Amino acid sequence: MDSRLLWGMVDMLILDVVSRGPTYGYQIAQTVLSQSSGYFELKEGSLYPALHRMERQKLLTSYWEETQEGRRRKFYKITLAGQRALDEKRDEWARFSAGVNGVLGGAYGLA
Amino acid sequence: MGWPDAIAEGLPPLHEGEPSNLRQDIIELADHLAMAMQRELRRNEDGHVARRAVLARFGDPLAVARRLWWDAMKEKIMRDRLMLVGVAVVLVAVLAFLGVSWAAQNRINQAILAKLEDLSARPSAPAVPENWSKAVIRVVEGAKAGPPVADVVLRLNGKPFTDSEQSVLSAETDAEGRASFGPVGPGKYQLIASDGKLGLTSESEVALYPGQVFDQTLVCPPKSARGEVKFQLSGLPEWVEPGWVWGCVFAGAEPVLADNTSWNAPRPGLWLNAAGEVLQGVQFSGYEPTQVPRPPGTGRPALPPVFYLASEGSVTTAPSVTWAAATYRLEHMSVFAPRPARIRKSASNVVGGRLDPPSRRASLPLK
Numbered sequence: 001m002d003s004r005l006l007w008g009m010v011d012m013l014i015l016d017v018v019s020r021g022p023t024y025g026y027q028i029a030q031t032v033l034s035q036s037s038g039y040f041e042l043k044e045g046s047l048y049p050a051l052h053r054m055e056r057q058k059l060l061t062s063y064w065e066e067t068q069e070g071r072r073r074k075f076y077k078i079t080l081a082g083q084r085a086l087d088e089k090r091d092e093w094a095r096f097s098a099g100v101n102g103v104l105g106g107a108y109g110l111a
Numbered sequence: 112m113g114w115p116d117a118i119a120e121g122l123p124p125l126h127e128g129e130p131s132n133l134r135q136d137i138i139e140l141a142d143h144l145a146m147a148m149q150r151e152l153r154r155n156e157d158g159h160v161a162r163r164a165v166l167a168r169f170g171d172p173l174a175v176a177r178r179l180w181w182d183a184m185k186e187k188i189m190r191d192r193l194m195l196v197g198v199a200v201v202l203v204a205v206l207a208f209l210g211v212s213w214a215a216q217n218r219i220n221q222a223i224l225a226k227l228e229d230l231s232a233r234p235s236a237p238a239v240p241e242n243w244s245k246a247v248i249r250v251v252e253g254a255k256a257g258p259p260v261a262d263v264v265l266r267l268n269g270k271p272f273t274d275s276e277q278s279v280l281s282a283e284t285d286a287e288g289r290a291s292f293g294p295v296g297p298g299k300y301q302l303i304a305s306d307g308k309l310g311l312t313s314e315s316e317v318a319l320y321p322g323q324v325f326d327q328t329l330v331c332p333p334k335s336a337r338g339e340v341k342f343q344l345s346g347l348p349e350w351v352e353p354g355w356v357w358g359c360v361f362a363g364a365e366p367v368l369a370d371n372t373s374w375n376a377p378r379p380g381l382w383l384n385a386a387g388e389v390l391q392g393v394q395f396s397g398y399e400p401t402q403v404p405r406p407p408g409t410g411r412p413a414l415p416p417v418f419y420l421a422s423e424g425s426v427t428t429a430p431s432v433t434w435a436a437a438t439y440r441l442e443h444m445s446v447f448a449p450r451p452a453r454i455r456k457s458a459s460n461v462v463g464g465r466l467d468p469p470s471r472r473a474s475l476p477l478k
Contacts, residue, residue: 026143044147045170048140049178056183067142074139 010050012093013040015078015086018060022075025051051076059085114141114148114172121173122180126188133183137176144172244319245293247326250284250304253333254370259288260331264305267317271296297321304329309337309435310377311367330370336436342387356390357383358445364437376437388428 017028028051029044054060059082067073078086115138122134144165151161166172248265251257267280274296282290297319304313311332319325344357364376382390 024142025139026146029143043170044143044168045140045172045175048143048175049182052136052179052182062136069145071142071145072135072138073142074136 269300
């Protein structure tokens, strides 16, 4: 897909995945990829700047755990502020998609 | 090299103020890459191929690590840079201010220095007010056009108009007969001139007005108006013995007028010996009111008080004295006999004596 379309939705997708429970970067990327049926295939590396930014914005918090393989892994949890931001983004997306669908519905049978 | 080390090598050098857990947080990329590697290895056992696939999906790990580091540090770095710029600006401003202040202070100092040099170059202010007076007295002999008289002592006694304290100024005429006073506070003064040679004195009132240069010429009696006086004692009583001295006191003479200047003759007093010579350096010391027995058969009066004569220096004799032309009257005359035994032995310049006549005074004819 066009990366410019995806760019505005990355925060919402990350917050949505993390809101389901503590998770880590690789799993977030895999979840988005699998649940979008491979549609949202973003550069996995670009996920981390977004995670760190949202952590600095207090939308996410993090903690470390050691894996069975002995590696240290960083887990992310959503905060109340993150939850509120996610709700706002969902509403905004709903209005946006409804508007887009309203325009495109007649031609593509989405109305 | 493992993912953590490769990523760590791509990070900038440790920055002052960097959060201690920042680099550890970035190492989470290694966990992601390790899991992605496991995933690719399950698809393809060739490690090189798997690694390329991981990097193709992930992107450049070093670039991602550097971006994470920069995102975390840029606010602090920018703040530090702004602080540095601010400090530099303040420093420059302070230096500029100091430079301007120094230049201004330097200009002020130069101005003060120039002013001081200007002041020091100027003639010093007069120690007395400019409106004070001066007095120039000239003493000449015989007439106003006469020759100057030196060594005449002049005194100005009086007080300035604005001062309550009496002041006495003294000067002596120079070879040109001139003596200067001043600056003198304006006021009324008494000018007293003393001719030491003749013992004449002249007194006059002088009024000095502000800013005035008072100029006056005093005329002394001419030399021809002075006379050499010799004394001769005659008709002395028989009991007078050689070596006795005579104290003579004359009444003041009439004032001597020379041109416009009036001079007062002194009230002379002198010591004479029996030969009529003038004794100089003799001073009256005192007397002893004891009584001396009358010498038998001499016919001398009894009970004469004893007098002492003492001199500061050695006693000398002169054949005559020079007095200003005037009429002098002998007021009284006393005779003293030497008596060295009764006076201070250690003083060689002492002449002792006692009054032998019945009266301490004796008027004798003066020739």
